[in-house]
């Protein structure tokens with residue numbers, strides 16, 4: 001009796017929770033409302049089965065409870081019962097999964113007018129690449145990836161020179177324009193996920209995966225990596241800004257092309273701008289700010305020459321030796337108050353020198 005009541009409470013409680021819960025889908029900000037429909041369909045099919053099974057269980061537990069005089073019947077086979085259970089289960093599974101196949105087909109059937117956007121993931125950041133004036137992304141080869149060419153663009157391919165490189169976790173896209181997202185990973189499995197767009201797909205090393213979407217709402221939306229990809233997976237976040245067309249153009253004009261980044265680095269290695277470009281290309285600025293704000297690591301504002309307290313309580317002055325050690329072997333001296341999440345970098349000496357020129361320029365002005 002009590003078991004049957006407990007089962008009834010579980011069933012009615014679950015149903016009530018599903019209808020009263022404050023945790024609902026947020027508004028969809030893309031054309032993929034149909035993804036919500038498939039999720040809700042799964043929810044309803046599972047819900048109906050759950051209620052049916054739960055009630056049947058409660059009923060059976062009560063009806064066939066132990067009684068002194070009752071006797072069990074021996075009935076190991078029942079072909080009719082098995083037949084209709086199989087039919088009903090099959091219908092349930094088809095109803096649940098069938099419509100999703102049609103949505104999936106649309107999800108990867110990219111409209112011809114879609115513009116391309118490459119999403120490049122690595123431990124633990126995002127980068128993006130947009131086709132330049134020629135509307136074509138240049139070809140890449142993962143073997144060409146270097147600190148100066150983080151996307152691995154083929155230098156022989158002229159269509160890559162005008163590609164716009166976004167060395168930031170944040171990307172802008174214009175509202176109302178269909179976009180084909182091409183996903184690449186430099187190292188391990190990652191997963192590009194924008195909950196409000198209802199889009200999500202793995203980045204698989206060695207291949208390019210894709211899907212398409214049209215953003216329908218202006219605003220800022222969070223990008224998450226939805227595949228556990230190492231110790232700092234939780235830091236692998238980004239933002240997509242959906243802009244009005246003119247705002248988007250303004251932003252786009254301010255982003256460097258591949259040809260421009262090559263130029264910036266060609267400047268003498270004594271040039272602060274070259275060092276800054278190297279810091280950007282290596283992703284240092286994803287964790288170190290230049291404006292005093294604390295991102296993941298200590299800010300680089302006023303870095304050179306300042307006194308830093310380490311976790312063992314000792315104090316060091318930031319000079320060339322300390323900076324070099326912090327880059328090559330970050331765990332040797334950990335700054336107090338920060339997580340040990342920086343990876344060691346093996347930079348060519350010329351890049352290291354440029355970086356140091358740039359970091360020297362951060363000395364606080366008195």
Ligand SMILES: [Cu+2]
Pocket residue numbers: 121122124189190191225226227228229233236
């Ligand atoms: Cu990841």
